Amino acid sequence: MSDKKIPYKIYLEESEMPTAWYNLRADMKHKPAPLLDPITKKPMTAEALAPVFCDELIRQELDDTTPFFEIPEEIRSFYKMYRPSPLVRAYCLEEKLGTPAKIYYKFEGNNTSGSHKLNSAIAQAYYAKKQGLVGVTTETGAGQWGTALSMACSYFGLDCKVYMVKGSYELKPFRREVMRTYGASVTPSPSTETEVGRRILAEHPGTSGSLGCAISEAVETATKHEGYRYVLGSVLNQVMLHQSIIGLETKTALDKYGIHPDVIIGCAGGGSNLGGLIAPFMGEKIRGEADYRIIAVEPVACPTLTRGVFAYDYCDTGMVCPLAKMYTLGSHFMPAANHAGGLRYHGMSTSLSQLRADGLMEATSVSQTDVFAAAEEFARVEGILPAPESAHAIKVALDMAKECIVTGEEKTIVFGLTGTGYFDMMSYEKFHNGQMTDYIPTDEDLAAGFARLPSIDS
Numbered sequence: 489m490s491d492k493k494i495p496y497k498i499y500l501e502e503s504e505m506p507t508a509w510y511n512l513r514a515d516m517k518h519k520p521a522p523l524l525d526p527i528t529k530k531p532m533t534a535e536a537l538a539p540v541f542c543d544e545l546i547r548q549e550l551d552d553t554t555p556f557f558e559i560p561e562e563i564r565s566f567y568k569m570y571r572p573s574p575l576v577r578a579y580c581l582e583e584k585l586g587t588p589a590k591i592y593y594k595f596e597g598n599n600t601s602g603s604h605k606l607n608s609a610i611a612q613a614y615y616a617k618k619q620g621l622v623g624v625t626t627e628t629g630a631g632q633w634g635t636a637l638s639m640a641c642s643y644f645g646l647d648c649k650v651y652m653v654k655g656s657y658e659l660k661p662f663r664r665e666v667m668r669t670y671g672a673s674v675t676p677s678p679s680t681e682t683e684v685g686r687r688i689l690a691e692h693p694g695t696s697g698s699l700g701c702a703i704s705e706a707v708e709t710a711t712k713h714e715g716y717r718y719v720l721g722s723v724l725n726q727v728m729l730h731q732s733i734i735g736l737e738t739k740t741a742l743d744k745y746g747i748h749p750d751v752i753i754g755c756a757g758g759g760s761n762l763g764g765l766i767a768p769f770m771g772e773k774i775r776g777e778a779d780y781r782i783i784a785v786e787p788v789a790c791p792t793l794t795r796g797v798f799a800y801d802y803c804d805t806g807m808v809c810p811l812a813k814m815y816t817l818g819s820h821f822m823p824a825a826n827h828a829g830g831l832r833y834h835g836m837s838t839s840l841s842q843l844r845a846d847g848l849m850e851a852t853s854v855s856q857t858d859v860f861a862a863a864e865e866f867a868r869v870e871g872i873l874p875a876p877e878s879a880h881a882i883k884v885a886l887d888m889a890k891e892c893i894v895t896g897e898e899k900t901i902v903f904g905l906t907g908t909g910y911f912d913m914m915s916y917e918k919f920h921n922g923q924m925t926d927y928i929p930t931d932e933d934l935a936a937g938f939a940r941l942p943s944i945d946s
């Protein structure tokens with residue numbers, strides 16, 4: 489098919505939208521290792537998870553054999569308000585670069601939460617409502633997940649309690665107000681509301697908090713309040729399942745025009761957008777039906793997949809959550825204070841970790857000064873102001889497209905553009921003022937985190 493026929497934006501008709509999420513684990517030859525109980529170190533059962541998570545979400549979490557889960561009608565209706573998201577052919581960027589590469593990006597920033605996180609938030613709120621719960625608790629770092637969840641909860645009339653990492657709470661007052669606009673209550677973490685918060689405050693007075701710590705607080709609040717459960721915006725299998733909508737739409741759009749991507753690139757924090765984007769392509773790769781190069785991009789400041797170890801670890805700093813076998817930097821790892829680029833979680837989705845360990849997915853890391861430079865280069869041509877997280881993928885896609893100028897290769901590159909960066913302008917400001925620096929953790933820095941990994945005999 490001639491290139492000219494491919495539009496700038498490939499949209500899908502409503503009738504072409506996915507009606508089921510795809511569970512990549514069903515096709516994985518080596519299944520991700522089970523979550524373990526933090527006390528008994530035995531695999532978590534549905535009963536043991538029930539006080540923390542919604543029943544249907546537990547079922548999805550533990551199911552690694554069912555390939556498709558039907559998307560309930562109510563969720564599909566909500567999706568239709570902001571989906572399908574466009575798959576954009578970056579003709580303008582290609583021309584500006586003078587590259588023979590063909591660049592596509594799937595843009596997930598076209599909703600008020602500003603990122604892909606709404607895809608899972610609406611599903612999780614739906615199942616909480618269906619179970620008859622009063623509300624849900626969660627943590628948020630930069631604020632995208634908290635925003636998405638508060639939108640989803642207000643839609644279904646659920647209470648939403650958000651523990652926001654104190655540093656972000658103070659730095660991003662507008663994020664906080666967006667959440668409150670949608671009816672959520674937002675508490676800076678660590679707080680004095682929870683036992684774990686009080687313990688962390690006593691140990692580290694004046695701390696600006698961390699995601700791992702906010703998770704511990706949110707879990708404690710959910711388990712201590714009747715009618716509440718805890719929900720999480722990344723890392724878990726259920727989240728990756730919901731995010732498969734990104735990849736399914738992308739695949740349908742590409743198939744419509746007979747386009748075969750050579751490379752698929754995504755940023756990786758907890759792994760949900762990347763896992764969702766690559767799911768149907770990775771499924772084909774595992775089944776031997778097609779081959780793709782798949783690349784996860786992370787910050788050098790938080791190099792989970794590139795320098796972490798593949799081992800069982802705690803998912804939170806308070807060590808109350810289940811243990812997951814994943815690439816990890818240790819549950820006490822915190823990126824350097826000057827790190828502004830997001831993607832700061834110490835661990836990674838168990839599925840993506842397994843795919844990486846099996847050599848099915850590559851991983852690379854980039855520095856934040858390069859990331860912001862790439863974000864700006866992209867914004868000035870394609871118009872979209874990217875989130876710093878998304879710009880990790882942009883950086884690698886741009887580098888590859890520039891390599892194609894030298895080699896003359898007409899590579900087809902697809903990358904995930906996960907969101908917009910309007911709430912990250914303080915970081916952009918630092919970059920513009922030349923005040924942004926990079927910190928690459930030393931081997932000793934990382935060794936300190938690895939030394940605290942739990943020992944699990946397997």
Ligand SMILES: *Cc1c(COP(=O)(O)O)cnc(C)c1O
Pocket residue numbers: 602603604605632633721722723755756757758759760761762831875877878906907908
């Ligand atoms: C949360 C977020 C990410 C990273 O999370 P994943 O679970 O790894 O996808 C990336 N980009 C944006 C815009 C985000 O909000």
